[in-house]
Amino acid sequence: MRGSHIVVPRLYAHDRCYLLQNSDDRIVFVIPYEENFSLIGTTDREHQESLNQVTISKDEAQYLCASVNDYFNSSISPEDIVWSYSAVRPLFDDGSADAKSITRDYRITSETDGTGAPLISVLGGKITTYRKLAEDVLSEVNQALGVTSEGWTGSSPLPGGSFDFLRFDNEVEQLKQDYPFLSHSHAHRLMRLYGSLSRGILGDAMTYRELGRFFGGNLYENEVRYLMENEWAMSVEDILWRRTKEGLNLSDSEVRTLSDFLKEIISEADSSSDDGEALAGSSTVQSAT
Template sequence: MGREVHDIFVIGGGINGCGIARDAAGRGYSVALAEMNDFASGTSSGATKLIHGGLRYLEHYEFRLVRESLMEREVLWTMAPHIIWPLRFVLPYHKGGIRPAWMIRLGLFLYDHLGGRKLLPPTAVLDLRSDPAGKPLKSLFAKAFEYSDGWVDDARMVVLNARDAADRGALVMPRTEVVSARRDDGLWVVETKNKVTGASGTHFARMLVNAAGPWVDQVIRSAFGQNEARHVRLVQGSHIVVRKKFEGPRAYFFQNPDNRIIFAIPYEEDFTLIGTTDRDFEADPKDVHISEEETTYLCNAASEYFKEPVRREDIVWTYSAIRPLFDDGASKAQEATRDYVLKLDEGHGGPLLNVFGGKLTTYRRLAEHALEKIGAAIGEKGKPWTAASHLPGGDFPPQGYETEVGKLKAGYPFLEDRHVRRLVRRYGTRSKMILGKAVKTEDLGIRFGGDLYEAEVRYLINHEWAMSADDVLWRRTKDGLRLNKEERKSLEEYMAALPARMMAG
């Protein structure tokens, strides 16, 4: 029996790795992907969760990146209207601020007209003395600019790309570490180890894609022996989540005296998300956590705008992640490019594609550009297809969320409205796969807390590779914000008691 040879082996289960695997599998390539931890356990779940053009990138003349990002907003919204939705951002202004009004107006004019906006409403000017958006802000701010961008459940976007890649034939291996990768007789020989079962594996591929995010240089150094590899600049971004600071569906864009910006965003109905910070990071990315300095910075920066100060005791959760920015030599972390760079190494034998940088908004285009390089290296298969596709559960119109809520409520009238809305936000049309033939709440099994039931947990284990309580509570959902310590422990015990073979994904 001959050995199986994949066309492509992808290292990394963040948004870039999963996006490339999905695109490649959909074109007919044979694909394998290994992620050493859970999907989106690094950078891809630690973002500010925006699908945005990057208004501040205009200051650094990154017009190509901004245009591509602006054009992608509605493409991604149409692909996944359950986990992506439009958001209006309010940018308060006062005389003597960091940026003059003419500069903001020019930036927003470009933002409106650089490309791609069809469904999103245009920029507006607000009188904060009469507009509800001014209510939570200090009286210093009488005027604001308002513009459109989008918001995404980032970790769900990653796992849905992985799910779709697997549905299209890719071999998807979470919790699988790449121990070594070497070229041999024109192929890549990749040795792996499953961190749950301890099982070793040997995989063969015509091409290797290194999409390891913050670990991309580590992979180059350890797997390929290039000890001097240094292509990415690691920048730490941290966020705090506090009890809801304002009513209404709009978000805020705050400009700080140090020329940095932060966002305050409605989060999970009952909370406000505030971030992000920008500071260089030199340690191991796995050890990242918010610092005292960053916590103080975010509280103080938001308190400059809100009437009611943001205090440490308001914080209910924090998260921190490393952005692996391509090292372009910029002097400040916030000035380093957010653009992506793809470098093809033909070498002797199988080609290698290293992926540096990138952001949530441009992941699909990054994957298309990666496939161009893959096609040039090992031969083209298929055509670009993802722009007109849907991620699992997203097969309804971009403005059809309320209609889907109505359909699900009609089919399962025993569910509370809040529960229905949350299910559609997470799973879209796949919500029915969770609810099945249930006709009463008891049919959903054990209630772990809030509206998290056994039926949903089972779905996440069977279809989305969830293995631990953290996978469920902080990446597949954000129910960790609602469950207390005892309820979280109950879920941990439930999942620990399940057969290991079921939990191996």
């Protein structure tokens, strides 16, 4: 089943979400997105096309706009969409009559012919439950190996997240105190994406100039290099859409400048590894070609 989301200029100022009950018994959410946008989703359409071509249809765009228009004072149309993204859900066929009734939970199956290792398959799943899913898979593995181990991820923070999330705003303020040149929106975005690891990106910088080249939005060279060196980013899409959403804030010419910069540092890394010496801190940068 294909699900699509649309992003439009921010529909309201506060930071809460809406769940809109549709007449077709589905719900549509509206969520504040990045700083200046609202995210609206999702749809549920049977995907008949190729899996290499997963994009929102006109009909889905209209459906999402119509849901908003049923409830909000301000109305939107497909022309207001600044970005959209779609993906195909692998849903477990549990015999439900229609797509919206099929469970969105994951299923784990373990098959064996009794002679070798079992084949463990994961069907469906959510980002929000991935650690639970991983523990469930490991308990299948434990069973196959005849060992026991305790789950530990329930109390282990994600990288950069070892602070009380209720004190998020204080963490942003602390980052601004440590780096007084940062704008509030920049500090907020860094803390939201990287948490305490933001300091690893900002390093010793005490001015914007010391963050390196500026690419638009509030994206600077330090962050781009960090993403390439630590989060396997290799392309403009990785940086602007997969690791950050700064694609919403860059103009076409800024995207081209970033693209040229990536080519430069990838070829620098390639030539230094040809010489047998990796660029300091760039050893994980790989050519996308």
